[in-house]
Amino acid sequence: AQSVTQPDIHITVSEGASLELRCNYSYGATPYLFWYVQSPGQGLQLLLKYFSGDTLVQGIKGFEAEFKRSQSSFNLRKPSVHWSDAAEYFCAVGAGDMRFGAGTRLTVKP
């Protein structure tokens, strides 16, 4: 069965610092992988997705993620965090039957 683990419940970084959010997945076939962001009181917005091809994918808002099959990981990165990036981030795996991780809450310090 497919599943997603986000090991970090809460991360705090300083504005301007780099960011990496971890995601590990379990999936029986070639995974479809997604990162979503949720601001308070809002729905989920897609940041980026991986279906096939280049394992480094670029997304919106300066985010990128790298698919590593050998590690079953799809970590999200951003070189320089902005205060507006404070939100909850969700990794997801699957297709129509999508499974979401529990989320990582990002706090940005001034």
Add this chain to the structure above:
Amino acid sequence: ETGVTQTPRHLVMGMTNKKSLKCEQHLGHNAMYWYKQSAKKPLELMFVYNFKEQTENNSVPSRFSPECPNSSHLFLHLHTLQPEDSALYLCASSQDGASGGAGNEQFFGPGTRLTVL
């Protein structure tokens, strides 16, 4: 209107009330989903409709009753809820609900914050 809209955005109801949540998508998609988001828990998929047919019901209690009259509209009818049903209910849509394929990116609405007293 564009994207996925949900009404109402906030709802407070008693345990004996009957209410409905509405979702509408303006993306021409064929699949629609209801999720429940509770604090400190992963998103829980509740129902999936693909081409107006229910294809998944993840052991959801019968006090939640979905309805999909067409590919653009999805309802969640609520009756005799419990306080533990208080949560954010998210609607999503995708091009189709079949496994595999690039068409399954899901687009989410803003959610309905439900409080059951």
